[in-house]
Amino acid sequence: MEQGYARPDDLVSTEWVAERLDDPGILLVESNEDPLLYATGHIPGAHEVDWTRDLNDPVVRDYLDGAGFARLMDRLGASPDTRIIFYGDRNNWWACYALWVFRLFGHENCSIMNGGRIKWVQEGRPLTRESAPVRPAVGYPVRERDDSEHRAFRQEVLAHVQAGGRLVDVRSPAEFSGEKLHMEGYPNEGALRGGHIPGAANVPWARAVNPETGEFLPPADLERIYMEEAGLTREEDVVAYCRIGERSSHTWFVLRSLLGFTRVRNYDGSWTEWGNTVGVPIERG
Amino acid sequence: MSSLTPRLTEILENLEFFPDRADRIQFLISFAERFVPIEPARASLPYPEAHRVPGCESEAFAWVFADGQGGVQCRYDVLNPQGISAQAMAVILRDGLEGASPSQVAAVPDDLVYSIFGRELSMGKTAGLMGMIGLTKALARRLTD
Known part of the structure; x- marks a missing residue:
């Protein structure tokens, strides 16, 4: 641990x-x-x-x-x-x-x-190309997904915005500002509108990691980035998003597991949904 | 109009011998294992940003040189050692476009990525691999400008 x-x-x-x-x-x-x-x-x-x-x-x-x-x-x-x-x-x-x-x-x-x-x-630890040994199936019980705790949907995010809730946009600053609509060379992941969800703080996901070692930053550094700089607090209901909900799952883990935020949801519809949805509010810049 | 060089066609035909995903992956890894970066005499770190593949998170760089006989030589480097797919793509493009004319390079379809790796790629990975093709084509076009 x-x-x-x-x-x-x-x-x-x-x-x-x-x-x-x-x-x-x-x-x-x-x-x-x-x-x-x-x-x-x-x-x-x-x-x-x-x-x-x-x-x-x-x-x-x-x-x-x-x-x-x-x-x-x-x-x-x-x-x-x-x-x-x-x-x-x-x-x-x-x-x-x-x-x-x-x-x-x-x-x-x-x-x-x-x-x-x-x-x-x-660290020079061992890797192998051998197939992992087969572990016998134990009959894992069928449990339907419960999205309520960790996942946010568009209408929930809209209500969250209208209630003045906090969001963290983990995309690059250029995507956040609206300067860039999609990754170069991949228009399918784009959106008709650029910008960010109103009220969102911009904290690119990789800031949580030491690029040399791949390890998460120490708790004090994470607190400085997410709480002092971005102004988030542990008790708030926070929604994280990116383009399609992958990068933001990393930030979801940082906020919930490493910093102990009590209520964090990942909006996996993210900008590809929000930026293409008719009538939802958008901020630029 | 897009088309493939004979060598790229041959590589794709060989891939069709591996309908099983695991076998196909091993075949692609065999390309990555042959990856060698651009010769130091031709380029050295830090590489010019003009040769950085846009959107490639494996930090790939590309160059296209005239071979003096009307064809091209494509060279690459991949700075992220975990960028195995980018390394495989670099070897496929280097081998598959060796000696091709700039117009043949420019005719390579961007969706060659899907023909090689399938469609089960992340958005970012697709962007990076397509970016390698796109930059290679752009650099080849510049040879004829």
Whole structure:
């Protein structure tokens, strides 16, 4: 467990993981942006969860349902009591996203390995190309997703804005200001309008991470960024968003697990929905 | 009008031998394992921003040189060691466009990314890989300006 953070069980160190590679009560899951990375070598025993194939509905813009999640957990050999440790590339961006989806299904017993893949590699710890051993399916119960605690939908965000609620926009300053509508070369992720949701503070997601080690910043540094600079407080209801809800799941983890905010929701519709929606309020600049 | 060079066509045909995702990934990794950065005599760090692939979070850079025989040589570097897909893409473009004319390079379709990696890519990853193709095409066009 990483000390000093609000929910220390939500974050474990590479050393903690290395000491428990043979613990059958722990399931290691690698979740990456780069689809080739897991196959080039992963922590011994780690399984892969791919965000597109494993976590998303293939047709509707939504996540998998309860039956699909139970099938995924059976494939991974996880029971409701299994402690799942996520790690991955890109400063654990995708690992946080996977953890967020798992929490929607009430699997609370899951953590992030601080520093992710890059720190494990930098420390010279072992990687393997061998397939992870198959863990027998235990018949994970089908539990429907409960979006109410960790996820926000457009109408909820609109009501939140109208009530003067706090938001954090984790996109780049150029996206926040409206100067940029989408990532260059990828118009499909764009929006008809640029800017941000009124009242949002702009804190790009990667500010929470030490780029050299991939580790989350110490608690005092995170407090300075999110509470002193952005003006958020732990007791407020905060909504985080980005373009499609991936980067903001990282910030959701920082606010909730590391800083102990009591009510944080990830608006996964994010700017691709808000910036294309007729009649919703937008601020620029 | 977009089209592929014979070597790119051959690479795509070889990919079709691997309908299984895991096998396809191993085939693509075999390209990444052959990745070598641009020769130091041609470019050295820090690279000019004009050669940075826009939207690529693996920090890829691209160059296109005339080979003196009417064709091109494409070279790349990928600064993020975790950028395995970008490394694979760099090798595919380097091999697949070797000796091609600038107009042949300019005709490479941007959605070659999907033909190689499938559509199960993140938005950011797609942007980066398409950016490698886009910058390569733009640099090739400049050779004829």
